[in-house]
Amino acid sequence: MLVSDFHYDLPEELIAQRPPAVRGTSRMMTLDRRTGDFSDHTFAELPLLLQPGDLLVMNDSRVIPARLFATRAGLTTQHNSPAPSGHIEVLLTQRHASAEGYNDWSALVRPAKKIQPGETLLFAPDDSTAPLLRATVLSAGEFGERTLRFDPAEDFHAALERIGHLPLPPYIHRSKQEPNTSEDRERYQTVYSQQLTSAEAEGSAAAPTAGLHFTPEVLSQLKERGVEFATLTLHVGLGTFQPVRVERTEDIRLHAEHYTLSTTTAEAIQRARREGRRIVAVGTTTTRTLEHIARETNGSEIAAHSGSTALFLSPGVEFKLVGGLLTNFHLPQSTLLMLVSAFAGREQALAAYAHAVEARYRFFSYGDCMLIT
Structure with missing residues (x-):
């Protein structure tokens, strides 16, 4: 069909x-x-x-509040500039088995072309520049798919709750200033x-x-x-x-x-x-x-x-x-x-x-x- x-x-x-x-x-x-x-x-x-x-x-x-916004922290790959730049949108889609202490996730990343294996992404709350989470891009797939490895964190889920947003579908429109509301959270x-x-x-x-x-x-x-x-x-x-x-x-x-x-x-x-x-x-x-x-x-x-x-x-x-x-x-x-x-x-x-x-x-x-x- x-x-x-x-x-x-x-x-x-x-x-x-x-x-x-x-x-x-x-x-x-x-x-x-x-x-x-x-x-x-x-x-x-x-x-x-x-x-x-x-x-x-x-x-x-x-x-989970799987929609995150990251800042590029620099690249370890030789063909890219190490200068931090831009905000990157990350949508965590599936957790994988990983080494002890780490959290490995499949994710959709935008803009994807800029984010290649070896790069580090920093995730900070809206009211701070100090990152709560740090992730390394392990691999790249099609259509913006990336595998991320998050460094060990004292409480990974608590950090997600603080910095993440509910991943509402794209046909539900919210403002950039408020990606989801308290009503959405419930x-x-x-x-x-x-x-x-x-x-x-x-x-x-x-x-x-x-x-x-x-x-x-x-x-x-x-x-x-x-x-x-x-x-x-x-x-x-x-x-x-x-x-x-x-x-x-x-x-x-x-x-x-x-x-x-x-x-x-x-x-x-x-x-x-x-x-x-x-x-x-x-x-x-x-x-x-x-x-x-x-x-x-x-x-x-x-x-x-x-x-x-x-x-x-x-x-x-x-x-x-x-x-x-x-x-x-x-x-x-x-x-x-x-x-x-x-x-x-x-x-x-x-x-x-x-x-x-x-x-x-x-x-x-x-x-x-x-x-x-």
Whole structure:
């Protein structure tokens, strides 16, 4: 299939720039993938639209303040000038195993051409010139990708919290003076990730946005309804930010993203599968993780483990675990829209999107959502 087969026209004013005034008050479309029928609801109706016995699986990864601004500290490579110059924007996308004390990260860097292996970057707070973090560029990849090694720091995560900004998507516009607001700091996290410390669930460079709608009240109502819920952790990384640069879907290759499946969640999935209960994924990240695990285990017992997935789901694939999907509305020609089209059927998904545009739904990260069953 062609990437252009997943295009739709979206008026710019429908791209949500801020979350709804009250968390959980978004609109929600439902789509029956067997019939193609869709209808309009609100997210508050979710407990009534799910069935007792459903297992709702959510991604509890916490978004870190991964957007940083650096100053060039000089170069060790002979072909570049050692003079400090300019501000460099750095977006941390994935943490790697590294030597003791160091923190190695994949990152997107702008302007990328200036930043080559061997260069040192300094990261200081806005109110100081004294750097809290120092990183060396280890390697360079395509499209601004760089591998950075941060020097040992007394508390790396505390330093990120002080100097970093939430990595809001580029279609959410904020001023250069205020890259994100105090509202963003709260609302660009799920309520269940906010209960965890950054060390427990840190790692995402973008929010698993389908989870942003949930409130403690809705979670309580789901429990009363008899809906079981469990969490896994997949750290959202580079693939979220990189546009599709090929023409055919079979040429798409996703970056691997790290996930962790706990014993509690593995057992919950096993019980639901054994008892024939529906597994409903909250978001595309959860869907990819569950379907990756299903393919890795190939019908055998699912156990707690950690791993990584680069699974790409497009029309024609068989879903082995996921029987329902709650998801936000995604960008045209994106791999996330292709995943939704794989689950719901391309024509049905695009027809639902056309209705969402006509009905003035709010799109993308801070926008409305769709329940596909």
